Amino acid sequence: MKQFRFILWLFFSVFAISYGQPVIGKTSTIIISDFEFSSASEGIWRNAKVPGTVHQDLLAYHLIPDPYIGENEKLVQWVERETWLYRAKFDCGSLNAFEYAELVLSGVDTHSEVYIDGKIVLTTQNMFRPSLLPITGGWRNGVHELLIVFHPASVHDSLAAMAYKTRLPDNRTFSRKPGYQYGWDWGPRLITCGITAPVKIHGWNELKLISARVITRKIESDRAFINAILEVSADQEMIMTLKCIESKAGISETIKVRLDVGHNEIRIPFEISNPKLWWPNGYGKPFLYHLVVESDLFDSAVEVPFGVRMVELVQEPDSSGVSFLFRINGKPVFAKGANYIPQDNFITRPDDLKYRQLLSRAAGQGFNMLRVWGGGIYERDLFYNLCDSLGLMVWQDFMFACYFPPATPQMAEEVRLEAIWQVKRLRPHPSVVLWCGNNEIDEAWHNWGYQKVFGYTKADSLKVWGDYKRLFDTILPDVLAQNDTTRPWWPSSPSIGWGRKESLRYGDMHYWGVWWGNEPFEIYRKKTGRFMSEYGFQSYPHPSTISYWAGERNKLSFSHPLMKAHQKHATGGETIETYLKRDFNLPADFDQYIYLSQVLQARGMGFAVESHRLAMPRCMGTLYWQLNDCWPVTSWSSVDYFGRPKAFFYQTSRLFAPTLITASVRLDTLWIEAVTEADLTRELELTVRVISLDGETIHTINEKVNLDRDHGCVLMKKALRELMTDTDKNDVFITAVLSSAGSGDIARCRTTLCRPADLVLRDPKVSYTLMTVGDHIHELKVMSEYPAFDVFIRFENDSEAVFSDNFFDLMPERPEIIRIESNKSISDLHEGLKVRSWYGSSDAKNKLPAR
Known part of the structure; x- marks a missing residue:
């Protein structure tokens, strides 16, 4: 029987800012609905969908064409230049029984003025945090009008850039909104606006529970030490009775707590005997407990899911440099997964099912980590809940990517408030294992030559780099020191650019020698760092996805404007073809070309993942770019916009399996290598076959082998002349299978002795x-x-x-x-x-x- 031992102490804090967490206590909530929208220039009001975006509302009335089809993206650019208005009526009469009421505006994208009955009451300028307004006086009675006026972000950015005076690489950094809306080399320019979360008015009396979470303080062999932490705001001194229950253990404890006026933090330490731990996918079950908190001052019980989990980012000197690995519950974990971007340019459009399908599929393929990339959004709660339940660790970027952000006093304060809100929102999730400051901004400063391009003076450089240091060396670390010390912090990904030899020895690495540098796929064997947090290669999406935006495929070529409109990399099509020519004969058939591009991507990314995993324990993570798409496009994704997997995604089930075996030919020598994260205590059998393209086995080798856990190793090296004599290399391939008497086949792979284009293939019939x-x-x-x-x-x-x-x-x-x-x-x-x-x-x- 698990037992909890409760101890109680109380903390009082004068930190009295509310950050908009759901209000719990004796409360009531109104959701404002029936919104209308209009452009300032037109003045015609139409029904709007909230949560939503203006582009979705315009689409619903056929006022714009679908920007995801054809070249329609160009035809909707006028939307970003308009001023848009949203309005709705509200009546707080049902809240008259409550002393306090507060309007909560979450997900307001982005620059807006908020009016009640024609009077401006607040402004918003940050999509990533809520704006709060006390509802007082006459607003508490009768019907009132809420009006939100959205101003063009691009106009705001231009004016802010002029005021900043020092030129930055991109003006988008002057807005705290999703950077990818401005376009990326895989996404369209669709700078939208709107209300992306329900608009609520909360009412309460003397008390509200702001947040509740559970943290793990320490794990020992037979017990875990846990803190339940409640944040409560009270308008008077009072005694609150709390009943804490862990339903899965059948434990309950009733305690009394004295609350002071203002913000109270209650910490309730307890122990769990023989705890079930939260583990990443593939390392054990991601077990979740559910703490239920009841009180005589709450309308209903509060359920707090939590995992017993400790995380460390281990960076220790070793013979290869400095390690970079995640240790979960004291155990080193090899991270396997991908970089994740928003699933749509209009973030409210994906439904819950789409989230469940994508993440469940990833977990089913053996993923155990997703990196939430800094040019998108802090994802909705469902995303993190799913990651908790599936054992998917989350590398969480703050929302900064590639371009230097200004740190004016106003922007710095916005970033601070945003970080506090998001850290408090996401810290209860055991899946979140790292806070990362930004994507590639440190690398951009040191390696991309912007100072020369923009002619920075010494004063300019001091200003821009000083702003960077203020945000990522002071503001964000300070927020974490005050609000979450249970997770590691990493200032910027990568820590060193891929063109520098130090990137192979320490930190995380974004390797783009393949694709950007036109290096061959085989280079991954030499270019494997300590943690590979980005690398990738493009392919065309599923044929049906292309048909969605371009129509009949038999009328298309890859130079067709409709194909180019959905290829956002300047040389994307040419780069795919350059690599395709190295391995395959270019097909005349359009659909075969699409198919081979996916095979090529899987082939290249297979080289990468195999190289990273075989370098274990020197390399301890592989996160490819990118898991998914935000619209129908040719990109680096492994799953396209409609959820259709590409060849690479299917192959991740082998690449991310606990045991991986690989076969390759180097200098007329066959190499069979393997790595495992499983405890394979039995002696294994390695079977290597040379097979003709007629399907006949020419030569077979069976050997007994042993495979140590967590270390890549060579199982066999054989000169090809020992395996085959007069056989043409163009007429054979080789398979390797690891098996055991008790488990059957454990892992398998295949390789050819020449490039695919040179094989004498038969019609497989x-x-x-x-x-x-x-x-x-x-x-x-x-x-x-x-x-x-x-x-x-x-x-x-x-x-x-x-x-x-x-x-x-x-x-x-x-x-x-x-x-x-x-x-x-x-x-x-x-x-x-x-x-x-x-x-x-x-x-x-x-x-x-x-x-």
């Missing part, structure tokens, strides 16, 4: 059976007469079908069974089935009638 096995669940069994690589299955008439696997290899003696979720009838699926592989498009034959 793919066949299949398809049957329904459940409600909208089908089972596809795929076979081939000859080997086929990266077999891609899709249905031309069902782009929403979900596949359990795709881009898999087929061997004549080993069919693959794929589960498919689809609302289409099985006859429709037969009609629409399409198959591609390295060989090209194949006509798949149905072996059996549908059942």
Whole structure:
């Protein structure tokens, strides 16, 4: 039986600012609805959707074309230059029983004036924190009008830049709004505005519970030391009775607390015997407790989910430089995952299901970390709740990316208040394991040459760098010192630019020699740092995604304006083709080109992840750029805007598996290497086969091997002449399989001895059976007469079908069974089935009638 021992002490603080957390106590809340919107120039009022954005409202009335289709992005640029008005009526009569009432404006994007009954009552200039207004006097009775006037962010930015006088690389940094709205090399310029969260009025009497959280102070072998922390505001001295319950342990404790006037912080330390810990995905269960707090002064009980979890960022000198690794509950963890960007340019559009599908899929592929990138948004609560439950660690950037931010007194104060709000909001989540100040701004200052480009004087440099230091060396660290000391802080990612040799020895690394530097994929073996927090390669999205924005694909070329409109990197298409020529023959078929671009991305990123994991424990993290898209586009993503996985995403299940085996050929020598994070105590068997493209095994090697945990190792090195004699390298491939008597196959891989373009491929002659096995669940069994690589299955008439696997290899003696979720009838699926592989498009034959 777990036991909790409660001790109580009380802290009083004069820090009396409320940061807009949900009010709990004897309370009531009004949500203001039925908003209307209008442009200042037009003056016609129409119904608006709140939460939402002005672009979504304009789309609903067909006042703008869909900016995600064709070249329509260009046609909606006028929206950012308009002044937009939102208004609604409210009546606080239901709050008359409450002494206090407060208007809470969250997610107001961004520069606005707020009026009640025609009188200006406040201004907003930061989307990333709420604005609060006491509702007093006459506003407490009768019907009143709330009016919010949004001014163009781009105009504000230009005026602020003129006042700042020293030229900065981009004016977007003068607004505390999502930087990616201004456009990125994967995203459109759609600078929107609007109210992105419900507008509420809270009423309460003498007390409100501002926040409740649980932190882990210490973990020992058989117990954990925990603090429950409640922030309570009271308008008089009083005694509050608290009942604390942990439902999963069947424990309850009742205590009395004396509250002073003002802000009170109550800390309740307790112990858990034999605790279940919160672990990252793949290292154990992300166990969540639920502390329930009841009080005679609350309308309802408060449930506080929490995980028993300690986190450290370990940076210790070693033979390779200085380590950079996350230690969770005393255990080193290899971080596997991706950089995450907002799922839409209009942040209220993705529904809860889209969040659940994306994050659940990532966890299912073996991810254990996502980096919330600093050019987007602090994500909604659901995102962090899902990460808590799925064991996905969160590297949390503050919202700064690439461009130097000014630190005028007004901006510095906005950043401070924003940081306090967001830290308090996110600190209860065990998934959040790091606060990072910004993305690439330190690197931009030291390596991107802006000082020369803009002709900075010494005074200019001192001003801009001084502003940087003020924000990231003083303001943000001070906020964390006062509000969250349970997580590590990292000022900027990366700490050193990828062009400097020191980046391989310490800190985190963004390596862009592949793509930006046109280096070959094999360079990843040499360019692996201590923690790889960014690297990537582009590919085209799913054919149906291209059809969404461009129409019929048979009329397209990659130089077509519709394709270029959805490729935001200046040389993106050319770079894909440059790399494609190195490995493959360029196909004339448009869809085969799309397919091969995805195979190419998976091939390159496979080199990267394998290199990073094999370098364990010197390298202890790999986060590729990027997981997802914010609109339909050609980009570095592994899952496109509509949630359709690319080849690379499917292959992460092998790359991120606990045990990874790799095969490569270097200087006519076959290397078989492996790494594991599992306790493989049994002796393992390594099976290496040389197989002809006819599917015949030419040579087999079986060896007993041992694999130490958490260290990359070489299992075999063989000269190719020992494996094959007269066989043409263009006519064979090699597979390697790790297995054990008790577990069967543990890991497998495949390599070729030449580039794919030089292989003498046969038509694989793919066949299949398809049957329904459940409600909208089908089972596809795929076979081939000859080997086929990266077999891609899709249905031309069902782009929403979900596949359990795709881009898999087929061997004549080993069919693959794929589960498919689809609302289409099985006859429709037969009609629409399409198959591609390295060989090209194949006509798949149905072996059996549908059942």
